[in-house]
Amino acid sequence: MKCIKTEKGGFQMKRVILICALITFFGLSFVHAKSMRLVIQGSTTVLPIAQKCAEVFMQKHPQADISVRGGGSGTGIAGLIDGICDIANSSRSMKKKEIIKAKEKGVNPEPHVIAMDGIAVIVHPSNPINGLTLAQLKDIYTGKISNWSELGGRNQKIVVISRDVASGTFECFHKLVLKKQRVRPDALLQASNASVASTIKRTKGAIGYVGLGYLSSEVKALKIEGVAPSEETVLKGTYPISRPLFMYTNGKPKGLAKDFIDFVLSKEGQRIVKEQGFVPLK
Amino acid sequence: MKRAQKENLIKGFFCLFALLSIFFLLGIVIVLFKEGLPIFKVTTFKEFLFGRFWYPTYEPPDFGILPLLLGSLWVTFGALIVAVPLGVAGAFYISEVASPKKKEFIKPVIELLAGIPSVVYGFFGMVVVAPLVAKIFRLPVGLNAFTASLILGIMAIPTITSISEDAISAVPKRFKEASYALGANKWETITKVTLPAAAGGISTAIILGMARVIGETMTVLMVAGGAPIIPHSFFEPLRTMTATIAAEMGETVVGSLHFHALFAIAIVLFVITLSFNILADLLTQRFRKRLG
Numbered sequence: 310m311k312c313i314k315t316e317k318g319g320f321q322m323k324r325v326i327l328i329c330a331l332i333t334f335f336g337l338s339f340v341h342a343k344s345m346r347l348v349i350q351g352s353t354t355v356l357p358i359a360q361k362c363a364e365v366f367m368q369k370h371p372q373a374d375i376s377v378r379g380g381g382s383g384t385g386i387a388g389l390i391d392g393i394c395d396i397a398n399s400s401r402s403m404k405k406k407e408i409i410k411a412k413e414k415g416v417n418p419e420p421h422v423i424a425m426d427g428i429a430v431i432v433h434p435s436n437p438i439n440g441l442t443l444a445q446l447k448d449i450y451t452g453k454i455s456n457w458s459e460l461g462g463r464n465q466k467i468v469v470i471s472r473d474v475a476s477g478t479f480e481c482f483h484k485l486v487l488k489k490q491r492v493r494p495d496a497l498l499q500a501s502n503a504s505v506a507s508t509i510k511r512t513k514g515a516i517g518y519v520g521l522g523y524l525s526s527e528v529k530a531l532k533i534e535g536v537a538p539s540e541e542t543v544l545k546g547t548y549p550i551s552r553p554l555f556m557y558t559n560g561k562p563k564g565l566a567k568d569f570i571d572f573v574l575s576k577e578g579q580r581i582v583k584e585q586g587f588v589p590l591k
Numbered sequence: 592m593k594r595a596q597k598e599n600l601i602k603g604f605f606c607l608f609a610l611l612s613i614f615f616l617l618g619i620v621i622v623l624f625k626e627g628l629p630i631f632k633v634t635t636f637k638e639f640l641f642g643r644f645w646y647p648t649y650e651p652p653d654f655g656i657l658p659l660l661l662g663s664l665w666v667t668f669g670a671l672i673v674a675v676p677l678g679v680a681g682a683f684y685i686s687e688v689a690s691p692k693k694k695e696f697i698k699p700v701i702e703l704l705a706g707i708p709s710v711v712y713g714f715f716g717m718v719v720v721a722p723l724v725a726k727i728f729r730l731p732v733g734l735n736a737f738t739a740s741l742i743l744g745i746m747a748i749p750t751i752t753s754i755s756e757d758a759i760s761a762v763p764k765r766f767k768e769a770s771y772a773l774g775a776n777k778w779e780t781i782t783k784v785t786l787p788a789a790a791g792g793i794s795t796a797i798i799l800g801m802a803r804v805i806g807e808t809m810t811v812l813m814v815a816g817g818a819p820i821i822p823h824s825f826f827e828p829l830r831t832m833t834a835t836i837a838a839e840m841g842e843t844v845v846g847s848l849h850f851h852a853l854f855a856i857a858i859v860l861f862v863i864t865l866s867f868n869i870l871a872d873l874l875t876q877r878f879r880k881r882l883g
């Protein structure tokens with residue numbers, strides 16, 4: 310009996326040691342991981358770029374642990390000010406109010422332009438219209454113009470195609486073209502760039518808008534204010550429906566944050582930008 | 592003793608799994624109400640249900656789901672026009688007319704329709720049916736309530752056929768024999784004896800088909816056009832409650848009013864499908880009593 314007891318005691322002892330070792334091991338790895346952790350939050354427009362870049366970056370640097378979240382530009386900037394995230398993605402520059410709030414909390418936001426976002430307005434290839442002004446485009450989408458003949462085209466009803474209101478593409482269009490006015494309620498909704506393009510391809514009287522990456526010979530991109538959408542005109546800033554995309558950091562980026570932003574701006578990072586349908590900087 | 596213990600253990604184990612699904616359902620319901628109810632702090636129940644405009648991301652936002660609610664009911668109604676005659680007639684054919692050999696072939700084929708993923712139906716509708724509808728009816732675009740109803744109707748056929756068929760074959764043989772004995776022919780027997788006797792079960796089938804259609808998401812998102820307007824005809828685009836949730840939930844800010852509004856739509860949808868299911872259950876019970 311006694312013999313068994315001691316043996317049991319020994320077994321328990323081993324167990325305690327094992328558990329202690331495990332705890333120390335996980336504790337250490339946690340501390341270790343924490344030093345290499347990067348939290349990115351913000352704009353859903355920038356999200357696909359950040360996500361894909363993070364994936365590739367983590368493959369190259371297995372010790373880095375990057376978590377990328379959406380939530381919208383406002384959420385990202387608020388997160389940066391509150392110290393919840395290290396990098397805030399934003400599809401707009403920071404508002405004055407946000408900068409004041411950041412300064413009050415001792416945060417010094419530093420913008421990094423990582424890509425350009427351009428939105429092309431597309432119609433069926435058979436449509437004789439070649440260009441529109443921003444005002445005409447706005448009238449089409451708010452419902453003031455509903456026949457192509459009013460714009461010098463065929464006598465045909467305009468089939469207006471829009472995006473789901475939560476998407477980044479809609480947000481950009483909403484700000485730069487609609488000036489925050491309401492889209493006509495009978496506009497058709499498609500849930501992705503690809504489905505907008507494929508609907509336009511099959512619908513003669515349709516008009517829609519997609520990211521530059523979704524242009525093809527099967528749809529016709531319109532000139533806006535006389536400027537055709539292309540990487541060049543977006544980069545020069547002459548194409549009116551375009552905007553820079555930002556990543557904000559607190560002060561000059563250091564450590565992992567710096568490495569990551571450098572990666573996004575590198576040749577490889579910019580190739581990802583292009584793959585995701587945005588305009589690379591170089 | 593030991594064996595009984597084992598038995599109890601296994602019983603408990605299976606009981607746990609049975610309870611688990613109830614537990615999950617409860618969890619879903621709790622989350623639904625927890626995330627959906629906060630919207631009623633900024634809008635009233637009446638404004639939400641009967642508001643005519645859905646502009647959830649604008650300043651100030653409008654959270655009126657009447658167009659979405661009517662959109663869902665409208666395509667459901669349209670789908671039933673397609674699915675009920677085809678589904679019920681198919682069930683009668685399989686159960687009363689077809690030879691056993693044909694029955695063995697047709698029944699699994701119809702049930703196979705239920706196995707096609709809804710995104711495939713949606714794609715088929717977008718690429719094949721919608722352009723055809725636009726051409727035939729000379730419409731500018733084929734993504735509308737008509738196309739959606741047509742495809743949803745086809746999707747509801749397997750549900751309606753297989754449950755109706757069960758109800759029809761459950762009609763006691765002696766009813767039909769009595770009818771034949773009185774000199775009625777096959778058509779008279781089907782319409783005047785079997786149909787009324789199976790009516791309860793067929794109604795159940797139709798209601799479950801409705802529940803299937805109103806909950807369908809991917810197909811309507813792809814085919815119905817998605818304009819949040821109150822429908823006036825079958826040739827206008829419309830948006831259903833399910834399509835709205837699917838299109839907007841992915842990118843909305845978690846915890847925002849828009850987010851809560853989408854959950855509130857889910858509550859409305861849940862209440863509708865729940866009442867359909869309860870109704871179907873009640874009908875089945877009544878039907879059983881009548882035959883019993």
